[in-house]
Amino acid sequence: MTSEQASHVLAIDQGTTSTRAMVFDRSGRVVAVDQREHRQILPRAGWVEHDATEIWANTRAVVGGALAAANLNATSIVAVGITNQRETTVVWDRSTGEPVHHAIVWQDTRTQALCDELAGDEGPERFKARTGLPLATYFAGPKVRWILDHVEGARERADAGELLFGTVDTWLLWNLTGGAEHDGVHVTDVTNASRTLMMDIRTLDWADDVVEAMGVPRSMLPEIRSSSEEYGVCHPGILIGVPVAGILGDQHAATFGQACLDVGSAKNTYGTGNFMLLNTGDEIIESRHGLLTTLCYRLGEQPPVYALEGSIAVTGSLVQWLRDNLGLIDSAAEVERLAATVEDNGGAYFVPAFSGLFAPHWRSDARGALVGLTRFVNKGHIARAALEATAFQTREVLDAMEADSGVRLTELKVDGGMVVNETLMQFQADLLGVDVVRPRISETTALGAAYAAGLAVGYWASTDEIRDNWAEDRRWSPSLDPAERERLYRTWKKAVERTLDWVDDDTR
Ligand SMILES: Nc1ncnc2c1ncn2[C@@H]1O[C@H](COP(=O)(O)OP(=O)(O)O)[C@@H](O)[C@H]1O
Ligand SMILES: O=P(O)(O)OC[C@H](O)CO
Numbered sequence: 315m316t317s318e319q320a321s322h323v324l325a326i327d328q329g330t331t332s333t334r335a336m337v338f339d340r341s342g343r344v345v346a347v348d349q350r351e352h353r354q355i356l357p358r359a360g361w362v363e364h365d366a367t368e369i370w371a372n373t374r375a376v377v378g379g380a381l382a383a384a385n386l387n388a389t390s391i392v393a394v395g396i397t398n399q400r401e402t403t404v405v406w407d408r409s410t411g412e413p414v415h416h417a418i419v420w421q422d423t424r425t426q427a428l429c430d431e432l433a434g435d436e437g438p439e440r441f442k443a444r445t446g447l448p449l450a451t452y453f454a455g456p457k458v459r460w461i462l463d464h465v466e467g468a469r470e471r472a473d474a475g476e477l478l479f480g481t482v483d484t485w486l487l488w489n490l491t492g493g494a495e496h497d498g499v500h501v502t503d504v505t506n507a508s509r510t511l512m513m514d515i516r517t518l519d520w521a522d523d524v525v526e527a528m529g530v531p532r533s534m535l536p537e538i539r540s541s542s543e544e545y546g547v548c549h550p551g552i553l554i555g556v557p558v559a560g561i562l563g564d565q566h567a568a569t570f571g572q573a574c575l576d577v578g579s580a581k582n583t584y585g586t587g588n589f590m591l592l593n594t595g596d597e598i599i600e601s602r603h604g605l606l607t608t609l610c611y612r613l614g615e616q617p618p619v620y621a622l623e624g625s626i627a628v629t630g631s632l633v634q635w636l637r638d639n640l641g642l643i644d645s646a647a648e649v650e651r652l653a654a655t656v657e658d659n660g661g662a663y664f665v666p667a668f669s670g671l672f673a674p675h676w677r678s679d680a681r682g683a684l685v686g687l688t689r690f691v692n693k694g695h696i697a698r699a700a701l702e703a704t705a706f707q708t709r710e711v712l713d714a715m716e717a718d719s720g721v722r723l724t725e726l727k728v729d730g731g732m733v734v735n736e737t738l739m740q741f742q743a744d745l746l747g748v749d750v751v752r753p754r755i756s757e758t759t760a761l762g763a764a765y766a767a768g769l770a771v772g773y774w775a776s777t778d779e780i781r782d783n784w785a786e787d788r789r790w791s792p793s794l795d796p797a798e799r800e801r802l803y804r805t806w807k808k809a810v811e812r813t814l815d816w817v818d819d820d821t822r
Pocket of ligand 2: 328329330331398399400401420563564565585586587625
């Protein structure tokens with residue numbers, strides 16, 4: 315198939331709450347989309363699982379739906395790109411394709427004791443210089459180990475070479491390229507591998523000693539490749555014959571889709587959680603302020619591009635929590651109307667440390683708190699405090715990023731489900747003291763994966779086309795008095811202090 319015959323690129327965006335398939339044309343425009351939510355399985359406090367089989371079924375369904383909506387078939391698709399929720403861990407049997415356990419999701423905190431044990435005397439930074447990451451429940455390695463330790467017979471089957479591990483990209487690629495029946499391709503890309511706590515960020519290969527310490531057999535691990543190359547061809551089903559040619563973890567894909575291709579450019583994605591990535595080029599910056607060192611992307615044989623990342627576990631999911639757990643609003647969009655019923659937060663601060671605190675704190679002993687309450691506070695203030703929590707957490711991450719990199723951001727590119735919220739975006743600009751800029755094509759995650767795939771097969775000639783396709787939609791500029799901005803931020807920091815040291819033997 316050549317790019318003359320084929321006219322479009324398809325991206326699969328497998329996220330925490332849903333799976334989307336999107337068809338793009340050469341200008342980066344979304345031609346068609348289909349989306350399906352999957353079950354959030356919450357067996358007990360702190361545990362979050364997905365059914366990987368359901369995710370694969372949803373992927374097939376949305377690919378079919380998007381192609382039908384675009385009135386296209388496989389012969390019109392030049393390449394497929396995959397982008398995915400990162401860290402979420404699947405272990406399956408290579409001869410049946412059956413997962414041995416539900417996928418353990420990135421938000422899941424069940425591996426806390428294991429992480430403490432692995433940290434030992436050296437502490438949570440034990441593998442940081444090698445992998446770029448602190449030992450934390452967030453990452454995939456400890457999740458694999460948990461499955462091997464807790465699923466009956468899994469350790470023996472893994473040692474016998476019967477089980478495979480993959481993050482969701484690998485699970486989907488293996489199934490798309492033939493699965494158990496046709497020897498699916500068992501590969502991941504550098505960005506996803508950089509979230510396992512098992513990849514050496516310099517050699518871009520598995521760090522044997524770390525893998526061994528993690529207690530994971532090497533035979534389970536996928537081969538690590540670049541983010542943009544032909545990994546294999548779709549075997550059975552509706553995409554038959556189409557090459558899968560791009561893989562990027564979702565936050566890396568959004569960075570690429572936002573055309574953050576120059577050193578010092580950054581984006582912040584506002585979804586279930588928030589993830590800010592700063593392109594640091596060929597420089598591997600070891601954070602001293604609570605950020606992660608990660609791969610930004612690697613295009614084929616070109617040198618890898620690195621990034622600093624600030625990951626925040628709970629932002630948009632706090633809005634969902636107001637809706638689903640408190641019934642305060644009927645839809646996520648309603649939070650803005652409710653917040654607009656008050657002038658400010660009324661003194662209330664909401665620190666959503668539901669999974670502990672991620673960047674820049676990395677405190678698994680923290681739990682959520684709503685502080686500053688008086689009889690004056692009403693539900694409007696709580697809605698406002700919930701929105702402000704996203705902006706305050708982002709300020710913490712931006713401060714850390716500037717301190718680590720020496721880069722002073724002059725504007726921040728934003729994307730994700732929350733950036734339709736004007737109140738939040740204005741407050742964000744106020745609190746950061748820099749412009750916040752939203753692109754015209756807001757589906758940057760899927761777009762980034764499409765670009766990676768399209769570049770590999772020559773559909774797009776170079777990254778210059780990515781730059782040319784990026785266009786500004788809306789800009790928010792700071793208008794808050796700087797003294798007031800700092801007062802609010804100081805108070806937020808006080809609220810964060812109140813959430814620490816909560817988990818102990820009495821509250822575990
Ligand atoms: N108008 C809104 N105001 C605030 N938050 C919103 C709004 N609309 C959606 N959200 C939040 O955005 C998140 C969904 O964003 P999305 O980028 O689709 O997430 P993900 O890719 O993580 O599944 C949800 O957590 C939802 O609560
Ligand atoms: O699926 P999202 O958009 O919530 O992203 C999840 C992140 O990749 C977790 O690291």
